Amino acid sequence: MTRYQDRIDAGRQLGRLLAPRIDGPVIVFGVPRAGVQVAAPVAEYLHAPLMPVLVRKVGLPEQPDVVVGAIDADGSMVFARTGRDSGLLPGETESMGEDVAMRLLRWRQYFGTPDPATVLQGHVAVVVDDAVISGLTTESAVGFLQRRGASRIVVAVPAGLDASLQRLEKLGAEVVCPLRVKTAAEITAAYDHLPEVSAEEVAHLLARGGPSRPQGVDAEPLAERSVRLVDGAAVSHKAILRLPTGMGPNPAVVLAGSGTEPGTSTGEVLAVRLAEAGIASIRLHLAGGAAAAAVLELALDVLSARPxxxxxxxxxxxxxxxxxxxxxxxxxxxxxxxxxxLDPPGGVEPPDRCLVVQGGAFDPRAIDRIARWFGDRLRPA
Structure with a gap:
């Protein structure tokens, strides 16, 4: 039987399992609060940004542990099979949903979470929680992301009830779950430790991992800035530094050569994808002045000097x-x-352990491959 020391260990094991299965740009969505703790190491393994998907269970007023449904940030509710037959009047159900929706609004404000619709296009959405029992919050998350434009959704959990996972698959989600069980007790037994996860911890994980801007957490925003780069021949080379969000110091890559310079779409997309993977970059013009090798060395010097x-x-x-x-x-x-x-000329002999990409035009899949390759070497999980 698969066992986990804690949620972080579960996330690492899940990330290793997911990495070879996901092809293309990814955004990892954690279900607050415990799911974000699992999702953080998954995002590190996939070299992908981390965001929360704001969904929450709805329980009976007198018995909060009796779950009758779940609600998302839009206020849309899904119900358990027994939820509509729980004896509640429609007005009571609506009132309960409104109470939970207000909590989600407070979460959105506290976590500083952007609308996923602004970043989802062209990305695989990976929804992560610490477990699936009723499956209601995960079902709510899947529906929410589908409405936001997600074309491929992968639900990844360390453990879950098989019946609930099958319902999610019927909704069109791909499910990756190392431990499918029959009872909730088997899920609890799979973990050695399941401590409470605070909202403050979630906020810090989100600040380090993606575009969220939690209140009270000091994280460097994703930003581009011009950098002064003057070579030994006193020639100035245009250079743009892009930093990832979160708390550094971060690894960094120098981008140079045709198609990657400042002002090119490929260079900008590469820099953005590297930043999503937690890698800073500086892209520059090599033309004129000192030899290209000397300018590359200078760019490395500039990066090395930055805190x-x-x-x-x-x-x-x-x-x-x-x-x-x-x-x-x-x-x-x-x-x-x-x-x-990238597209080296015929006379160049690539050294061992060097990535060589041919093709001229770089689609999102090729750019994602490059970012993940650098992530595996510069940000090993």
């Missing part, structure tokens, strides 16, 4: 005509822990 960047976790992503300079720097500069070449 937001971990100087021991740096990478190079160089394209086309810059590939040769990238190989030269990567072979002798010990700061370079990962090297990727």
């Amino acid at each position: 937001e960047v971990d100087a021991f976790r740096l990478g190079l992503l160089v394209a086309e005509e810059a590939a040769g300079a990238g190989v030269e720097v990567g072979e002798h500069d010990r700061r370079v822990a990962a090297l990727a070449l």
Whole structure:
């Protein structure tokens, strides 16, 4: 029988299981509060942003543990099979739903959560909770994300009741659950420790992992800024630094060569996806002035000097005509822990353990592959 030390251990095991199954850009959605604690290590393994999906159980007023339904941030409710036959009048059900909806509103304000519709397009939505028992909150989350435009939803939980998981599959969700059981007692027995998870802990996990801006948590916002980069020939090279959200220091990658420079759509999309994976980047123009290798070294120096960047976790992503300079720097500069070449010319010999991407045009799948490759090397889970 699968066992977990705690929710964090469960999230790590779940992340290892999910990583080879998810292809393409991902957003991980944790069900507050305990589900966010499981979702955080899952997001790290997938090198994906972490967000909460605001759903909550609805229980009887006198017996909160008797769950009759669940409600999402839109106020839409789903009911247990016995929920509508629980003896409650329609007005009572509506009143209970309103009370829980107000709590969700307070959560949204406290966690500083953006609407998922603004980021979901083109992403796989992975919904994570610590367990599925009734399945109502997860069902509510699936419906909420479907209305927000999610085309593929994966429900990932360490343990769950088989009957409830089958209902979720009938809704169109893919289910990944290492431990499918018959009784709730078997779920509890799978964990050695299940401590309470506070809203403050959830807020800090969200601040480190994604676009949420929790109240009272000091996290550096996702941002771009121009950087002054002047080479040994006194030539200024345009450079843009992009930092991920959350608390650093973070690993960083230098982007250089045709198609990755400031002002190019591919360069911007690469920088955004790297930031989602928790990796800073600096993209720059190499043309003019000192040799390309010297400018790449200068960019590494600039990154190493910044307090937001971990100087021991740096990478190079160089394209086309810059590939040769990238190989030269990567072979002798010990700061370079990962090297990727985009469309290198025929005369360039890629070193061992180097990622080579051919094709010219980079679709979201190729860009996601690049970001995950850097994440595996610079942000190992």
